[in-house]
Amino acid sequence: DTEVTQTPKHLVMGMTNKKSLKCEQHMGHRAMYWYKQKAKKPPELMFVYSYEKLSINESVPSRFSPECPNSSLLNLHLHALQPEDSALYLCASSQPGSNQPQHFGDGTRLSIL
Amino acid sequence: DQQVKQNSPSLSVQEGRISILNCDYTNSMFDYFLWYKKYPAEGPTFLISISSIKDKNEDGRFTVFLNKSAKHLSLHIVPSQPGDSAVYFCAASPDRGSTLGRLYFGRGTQLTVWP
Numbered sequence: 104d105t106e107v108t109q110t111p112k113h114l115v116m117g118m119t120n121k122k123s124l125k126c127e128q129h130m131g132h133r134a135m136y137w138y139k140q141k142a143k144k145p146p147e148l149m150f151v152y153s154y155e156k157l158s159i160n161e162s163v164p165s166r167f168s169p170e171c172p173n174s175s176l177l178n179l180h181l182h183a184l185q186p187e188d189s190a191l192y193l194c195a196s197s198q199p200g201s202n203q204p205q206h207f208g209d210g211t212r213l214s215i216l
Numbered sequence: 217d218q219q220v221k222q223n224s225p226s227l228s229v230q231e232g233r234i235s236i237l238n239c240d241y242t243n244s245m246f247d248y249f250l251w252y253k254k255y256p257a258e259g260p261t262f263l264i265s266i267s268s269i270k271d272k273n274e275d276g277r278f279t280v281f282l283n284k285s286a287k288h289l290s291l292h293i294v295p296s297q298p299g300d301s302a303v304y305f306c307a308a309s310p311d312r313g314s315t316l317g318r319l320y321f322g323r324g325t326q327l328t329v330w331p
Contacts, residue, residue, distance in 0.1 A: 145323055146305075146321055159318065193260070195259075201310075202309075204262045205250075205262070209258050209259045212257075
């Protein structure tokens with residue numbers, strides 16, 4: 104069982120919809136991450152939160168809006184997405200700093216119609 | 217620019233034999249290296265890591281070797297089991313700077329272990 108829980112597992116939405124992806128961890132980690140993964144490619148980093156503050160934004164389009172309400176929760180708000188945004192969205196958590204493994208959830212499979 | 221490279225997209229090994237997965241990196245600021253295993257429809261699962269102050273780390277059937285001068289690491293699985301069949305990602309992390317904590321992934325190697 105993964106210790107990082109992501110909901111929903113699957114999401115189909117139209118280009119005009121607004122939806123949110125949720126991630127929760129109870130390992131006491133203070134760094135949380137959003138990744139995007141396309142088929143047969145490695146995960147691509149989108150955002151990093153450290154101590155609930157956004158520390159890295161990898162030039163992600165504004166139609167993706169992250170939020171970290173507390174140390175256990177991470178959301179990704181979606182609005183006006185494009186078909187090319189269809190992918191597996193992975194959440195991960197770790198202790199902040201160097202030499203800390205990141206632990207991943209099982210992801211949300213997102214399809215944009 | 218791929219800073220972590222896994223040049224073998226696939227590897228096929230018989231059950232009970234050794235599997236050796238290889239990874240090369242280019243950034244000398246990387247000092248922490250990890251291996252993840254990924255099954256279809258699941259997220260990557262952390263397997264094993266190694267810090268640059270070591271050249272070997274072992275955990276059960278899994279051993280990671282690091283050769284800093286060659287900027288090369290490898291994952292050995294002995295003995296290989298059919299349940300090990302998955303995509304294996306190598307990842308690296310720098311020890312300082314604005315990218316602290318960021319993981320750089322290779323493209324993955326599909327390991328198939330056949331009976």
